[in-house]
Amino acid sequence: MSVSPVVHIERVTKTFPQGNVTALQDIDLELTSGELVSLIGPSGCGKSTLLRVIGDLIQPTRGSITVNGKSASQARKDGDYGIVFQDPVLFDWRTVAKNIALPLEMLGWDRNRRRARVAEMLQLVELGGFAEHHPWQLSGGMQQRVAIARALSFEPSLLLMDEPFGALDEMTRERLNLELLSIWEKTGSTVVFVTHSISEAVFLSTRVVVMSPRPGRIAGVVDIDLPYPRTVETREAPRFFELVTEVRELLRSRGEHLLPEEEEALQ
Amino acid sequence: MLAVVVVLLGLWELYRWIWTSTGWTWPFVVNDTSMPHIWTIAKAFGQPAQVNQAALITVLLHKTAFTAKEAAAGFGLGAVIGFLIGVVLVHSRLLQRGFLPYIVGSQTVPILAIAPMVVVWVNPKLPGPLQGWGAVAVIATYLTFFPVAINTLRGLRSADTQALELMRTYAASRWWVLWKLRVPASLPYVFSALRLAATASVVGAIIGELPTGLQDGLGGAIINFNQYYSIEPQELWATNVIAAALGIAFFLIVVLAERAIVRRAPENVA
Numbered sequence: 441m442s443v444s445p446v447v448h449i450e451r452v453t454k455t456f457p458q459g460n461v462t463a464l465q466d467i468d469l470e471l472t473s474g475e476l477v478s479l480i481g482p483s484g485c486g487k488s489t490l491l492r493v494i495g496d497l498i499q500p501t502r503g504s505i506t507v508n509g510k511s512a513s514q515a516r517k518d519g520d521y522g523i524v525f526q527d528p529v530l531f532d533w534r535t536v537a538k539n540i541a542l543p544l545e546m547l548g549w550d551r552n553r554r555r556a557r558v559a560e561m562l563q564l565v566e567l568g569g570f571a572e573h574h575p576w577q578l579s580g581g582m583q584q585r586v587a588i589a590r591a592l593s594f595e596p597s598l599l600l601m602d603e604p605f606g607a608l609d610e611m612t613r614e615r616l617n618l619e620l621l622s623i624w625e626k627t628g629s630t631v632v633f634v635t636h637s638i639s640e641a642v643f644l645s646t647r648v649v650v651m652s653p654r655p656g657r658i659a660g661v662v663d664i665d666l667p668y669p670r671t672v673e674t675r676e677a678p679r680f681f682e683l684v685t686e687v688r689e690l691l692r693s694r695g696e697h698l699l700p701e702e703e704e705a706l707q
Numbered sequence: 708m709l710a711v712v713v714v715l716l717g718l719w720e721l722y723r724w725i726w727t728s729t730g731w732t733w734p735f736v737v738n739d740t741s742m743p744h745i746w747t748i749a750k751a752f753g754q755p756a757q758v759n760q761a762a763l764i765t766v767l768l769h770k771t772a773f774t775a776k777e778a779a780a781g782f783g784l785g786a787v788i789g790f791l792i793g794v795v796l797v798h799s800r801l802l803q804r805g806f807l808p809y810i811v812g813s814q815t816v817p818i819l820a821i822a823p824m825v826v827v828w829v830n831p832k833l834p835g836p837l838q839g840w841g842a843v844a845v846i847a848t849y850l851t852f853f854p855v856a857i858n859t860l861r862g863l864r865s866a867d868t869q870a871l872e873l874m875r876t877y878a879a880s881r882w883w884v885l886w887k888l889r890v891p892a893s894l895p896y897v898f899s900a901l902r903l904a905a906t907a908s909v910v911g912a913i914i915g916e917l918p919t920g921l922q923d924g925l926g927g928a929i930i931n932f933n934q935y936y937s938i939e940p941q942e943l944w945a946t947n948v949i950a951a952a953l954g955i956a957f958f959l960i961v962v963l964a965e966r967a968i969v970r971r972a973p974e975n976v977a
Contacts, residue, residue: 495876497872497875497876516875516876516878517878519877519878521876522876523873523876525869525872525873527869529867529869529870529873531870531887531888531891531892532970532971532972532975533891533892533894533969533970533971534891542877542887543877545887546877546879546883546887574970574972575972576972576973576974
């Protein structure tokens with residue numbers, strides 16, 4: 441549980457032939473079991489690309505990736521990870537319960553087993569009374585909780601999250617940050633969390649990986665030594681601000697060539 | 708709904724009254740032949756069209772049942788064929804490029820020109836109970852499959868790219884992607900095509916009856932009453948009313964089925 445590498449990334453480079461863009465260059469990164477690691481950086485730094493490479497949704501041009509000791513493609517086929525996108529991507533013809541059950545259906549679980557697990561997951565994301573609702577009847581934050589429940593329903597060891605709270609308002613986002621932490625503590629899964637919010641990254645993570653753009657590289661890694669469980673007060677602790685500053689300076693030092701609006705997006 | 712019908716009937720009579728009382732002849736002369744009274748048409752339902760025959764309404768309802776059978780078979784066959792064409796084409800760019808122009812082209816050939824050939828080709832192959840009306844159903848199929856094929860293809864392609872990516876993370880097979888994502892996503896498109904196809908199948912069945920010389924359906928009745936139009940126009944009008952009612956009934960059945968089957972976010976309902 442403590443030190444086995446869940447994700448091992450070695451010298452990964454990704455070039456997109458269109459426009460000859462180097463999205464990722466020589467990325468080395470290792471995630472151990474139970475970590476919650478944020479990838480942060482300005483738009484175009486390749487953080488989402490890196491997440492998709494781990495999920496075998498994009499193939500790297502060079503380099504190697506292993507997930508749970510297997511190739512990324514084998515890990516995907518084995519259902520080793522669940523994913524949450526910025527949009528909830530719920531199927532609007534399915535109820536909340538059926539959306540959560542979608543991956544279970546494809547794994548061939550029988551009806552009773554599915555029902556039991558869906559009930560558990562609804563409990564986990566605190567949507568007990570909404571099983572029979574359709575997605576469009578829920579708020580954005582509730583929809584994203586359904587997406588999280590769906591991603592965790594088959595108990596993957598790894599959870600990939602691509603700016604999952606990016607489209608939500610600040611209040612909802614902070615509440616969901618707390619909920620994500622409590623889910624993470626209950627499930628013990630390893631989480632890769634892509635974000636462009638410094639405070640979100642620092643608040644959630646065990647480590648923050650700061651990336652810089654063109655080409656996408658790792659500018660530095662900040663260990664977040666704030667104690668868990670983290671609460672509303674954590675955001676007011678002096679150490680929290682120190683770490684936020686540390687991450688921001690790392691972003692600045694490698695980001696002299698940032699456009700003003702990118703700079704702004706990082707505030 | 709009912710109010711609109713009453714207003715339309717009122718307008719018919721008002722138009723008649725203005726044109727006959729002023730003697731206007733543009734765009735056509737209005738008289739009991741060109742525009743029979745509403746009540747003349749209504750009364751025609753209750754009277755026999757020919758001596759020693761049942762009331763017109765009874766005769767027409769029998770013919771309607773016959774035409775409805777042809778149209779329903781054509782609609783069902785066309786919907787299935789159209790849907791399958793959509794499913795096959797969405798999986799192959801090559802087939803799409805190769806076949807789509809011909810599928811579109813098929814609809815530019817006048818149905819009246821194809822109908823006699825269908826009768827000649829199809830009818831001899833049909834088993835006894837399908838003789839005659841079976842060929843007409845095939846003609847209705849010809850009009851029905853097209854909108855369903857095109858819209859099914861569009862609908863299957865309407866699946867969200869992120870949803871497709873999500874299915875990829877589950878290592879979902881083509882079959883799962885089709886069944887769990889593409890088909891449900893396509894249903895609003897498919898049903899808007901089925902609504903078109905429902906009325907088209909009735910038109911196809913009526914037109915199909917003309918070259919086959921079948922007297923059992925509404926097409927035969929229309930040809931027949933058309934020949935006596937100058938004497939008894941109300942009988943053709945009565946037949947038209949019934950034919951329209953049949954088309955509307957088909958349409959409504961599809962709408963009801965759609966309501967029962969399709970559960971989508973308000974913004975995704977076509």
